[in-house]
Amino acid sequence: MIELAHFQIVAAALFAIGLYGVLSRRSAVLILMSIELMLNAVNVNLIGFAAFADIADPSRALGQVIVVFVITIAAAELALALAIILRLYRNRSTVNVDEVNLMKW
Amino acid sequence: MSLSLIVFFIAAAIALGGALGVVMTRNIVYAAFSLLASLMGVAGLFLTAFAEFLALVQVLIYGGAIVIVILFALMLTRIQDFENLSGNRQWPVAALVSAVVFGLLVASVFSTTVRTVADRQAVSLDDLGRTLFEQWAVPFEIASLVLLVALIGVVVMVGANGRRE
The missing domain is CATH 1.20.120.1200 (NADH-ubiquinone/plastoquinone oxidoreductase chain 6, subunit NuoJ)
Structure with missing residues (x-):
């Protein structure tokens, strides 16, 4: 039988893998993909909690509603971040985040 | 199983x-x-x-x-x-940090008790729609506005400036 802990552990593993990608990669596009993985880990957690909520609870669909918002904001964030990466590539001819130090003093 | x-x-x-x-x-x-x-x-x-x-x-x-x-x-x-x-040269540090975060998350999963039911139950689409469009209608509209603003920002940032150069 599936338990809530299963969802939580899979979500934790997905989050940790995404965090490793964010910290260890140097390509901006790959960092963005890893951020998407982390957002999906949060979604798995929310869906798991929504499925195991009390049936009498009037706000038990709230977990799924928050997932809808997370997916919306993730799409907006991804579009904006890719636009920034394209501008960056046009101006500096690189997507390596180590070489982007315009704001570093 | x-x-x-x-x-x-x-x-x-x-x-x-x-x-x-x-x-x-x-x-x-x-x-x-x-x-x-x-x-x-x-x-x-x-x-x-x-x-x-x-x-x-x-x-x-x-x-x-x-x-x-x-x-x-x-x-x-x-x-x-x-x-x-x-x-990246820092990958051992990154692996260590993410392993520690994973350990912390699993430890917090097993050390907290959540009030749940024994088996999972379906959230009906009816329930989801009512919660989303009655209780959360205003945040939903704001989210659509955020998406619109973000996409206009993308067009401004990538498209229009290229023509001027």
Whole structure:
């Protein structure tokens, strides 16, 4: 039988893998993909909690509603971040985040 | 072992295997397709939690839009020098940090008690629609506005400026 802990552990593993990608990669596009993985880990957690909520609870669909918002904001964030990466590539001819130090003093 | 648990483990294996592919591979196009596999695995996890509408949304938005947009971004930026972009000297530190975070999350999962029911129950689409469009209607409209503003910002940032140069 599936338990809530299963969802939580899979979500934790997905989050940790995404965090490793964010910290260890140097390509901006790959960092963005890893951020998407982390957002999906949060979604798995929310869906798991929504499925195991009390049936009498009037706000038990709230977990799924928050997932809808997370997916919306993730799409907006991804579009904006890719636009920034394209501008960056046009101006500096690189997507390596180590070489982007315009704001570093 | 019940059938649903087997389906859950298959979906979890696809999700985690795809995620490992994203962070491990040295070819960025493979990374994009691994991301697609991982997101489809997450959609499978949604199905095992009876969130069939969100599984559909996940396939449509992530599989149909986000991965395509990422592939277009890869097409528009140069990826020949990806080999020396993929690694980082700090990777042992990154592995240590993410392992510690994973340990902390698992420890907090097992040390907190949540008031839950014994088995998972479906959230009906009716319930989801009512909560979303009655109780959360205003945040929903604001989210659509945020999306509109973000997309106009993308067009301004990438498109219009190029013509002026």
